[in-house]
Amino acid sequence: MSTTITTMKAVHYEKSFEVSVREGPAPKIQHPDDTIIKVTTAGRENMGIVDQVSSGVTLLRKGDRVVIPFNVADGRCLNCEEGRTAFCNGVNPGFAGGAYGYVAMGPHNMFAFPYADFNALVLPAGTRHESSFAFLADIFPTGWHGVTLSNFSPGESIAVFGAGPVGLMSAYSARLREASRVYVVDKVPARLEAAKKIPGAKPIDFSVGDAVDMIIKENGGKMVDRSVDAVGYQAVGSGKGEEEEPNVVLEQCIMVTRPTGGIGVPGLYVPADLGGPDEKAANGMMMMSFGKLFEKGLTIGTGQCNVKKYNRYLRDMIISGQADPNFVVSHEINIDDAPSAYQKFDQRIEDYAKVLIHPNGPLRS
Ligand SMILES: [Zn+2]
Numbered sequence: 544m545s546t547t548i549t550t551m552k553a554v555h556y557e558k559s560f561e562v563s564v565r566e567g568p569a570p571k572i573q574h575p576d577d578t579i580i581k582v583t584t585a586g587r588e589n590m591g592i593v594d595q596v597s598s599g600v601t602l603l604r605k606g607d608r609v610v611i612p613f614n615v616a617d618g619r620c621l622n623c624e625e626g627r628t629a630f631c632n633g634v635n636p637g638f639a640g641g642a643y644g645y646v647a648m649g650p651h652n653m654f655a656f657p658y659a660d661f662n663a664l665v666l667p668a669g670t671r672h673e674s675s676f677a678f679l680a681d682i683f684p685t686g687w688h689g690v691t692l693s694n695f696s697p698g699e700s701i702a703v704f705g706a707g708p709v710g711l712m713s714a715y716s717a718r719l720r721e722a723s724r725v726y727v728v729d730k731v732p733a734r735l736e737a738a739k740k741i742p743g744a745k746p747i748d749f750s751v752g753d754a755v756d757m758i759i760k761e762n763g764g765k766m767v768d769r770s771v772d773a774v775g776y777q778a779v780g781s782g783k784g785e786e787e788e789p790n791v792v793l794e795q796c797i798m799v800t801r802p803t804g805g806i807g808v809p810g811l812y813v814p815a816d817l818g819g820p821d822e823k824a825a826n827g828m829m830m831m832s833f834g835k836l837f838e839k840g841l842t843i844g845t846g847q848c849n850v851k852k853y854n855r856y857l858r859d860m861i862i863s864g865q866a867d868p869n870f871v872v873s874h875e876i877n878i879d880d881a882p883s884a885y886q887k888f889d890q891r892i893e894d895y896a897k898v899l900i901h902p903n904g905p906l907r908s
Pocket of ligand 1: 616617618619620621622623624630631632633634
């Protein structure tokens with residue numbers, strides 16, 4: 544006989560760097576396509592064990608271990624049919640994309656999601672590769688997608704701007720895809736250290752010089768074939784301050800990429816950035832060297848990751864031992880530890896790379 548769970552725990556973002564754990568009503572099945580999972584690992588990710596399936600779900604069974612794309616999709620609109628699930632027209636009517644409302648919930652120990660047969664990726668039973676599989680929800684496919692957006696081919700050189708979780712995953716993906724040289728740009732020491740865990744990746748510290756000059760020098764005087772902007776609009780310049788310079792990374796990508804090369808932009812840009820440094824930025828507009836971009840014949844690929852396009856293949860690379868993105872994990876905590884852990888991160892927020900939460904306690908085999 545199954546137990547009925549009537550409450551769930553969730554991490555609430557009270558304000559910047561302050562969270563609390565609250566109990567609330569457990570999620571309910573509302574639609575024939577819905578499924579509820581008991582979350583084993585959360586962050587921006589959601590993976591867990593199927594707890595309940597609704598009447599229309601035919602591919603999943605209670606007890607299946609699954610991971611869910613951060614941007615859920617309906618599987619039946621024009622963009623989904625063409626494989627562009629990040630731009631699903633059906634999940635949020637009037638908007639192309641299903642990420643919001645899910646990510647904003649914060650970590651929680653029970654999770655209901657729609658269109659379950661389409662969205663769930665089934666994993667081998669047990670607890671093996673837990674954190675690596677959790678990254679199939681977002682950062683591993685997103686990093687891989689950044690490399691794809693740059694039109695990368697094996698053997699090419701690539702510069703990745705940003706050594707946060709997505710940048711590290713882009714650099715790691717480029718290695719898996721046989722890049723000849725990989726440069727990873729950041730200024731946070733812990734992130735540059737994390738980049739060193741990627742075999743052959745060369746960290747570039749932009750606090751000590753111009754990133755474009757340093758990369759070209761390291762690359763034997765040549766521009767790189769591809770670049771990836773894994774930073775987005777919240778980029779900061781090389782100055783000591785942390786003032787936002789939304790165009791700085793795109794500009795560097797244009798300058799460091801060889802003529803007819805390509806730029807991939809998985810980093811987030813928004814149509815309205817109210818905290819931006821000026822009125823143009825507030826309206827999502829920025830200056831960039833479009834003339835240089837045209838002169839060099841560069842391509843730019845942008846947008847959120849179509850997670851379903853990649854996640855089953857990346858899962859199989861983890862299972863076969865070809866890939867193990869687990870190296871980006873910096874902290875693993877339980878949900879009740881979230882308030883104190885988040886406060887600790889506040890003191891040295893830039894130091895941490897990636898936190899995973901196990902909302903139902905430590906994993907047991
Ligand atoms: Zn769709």
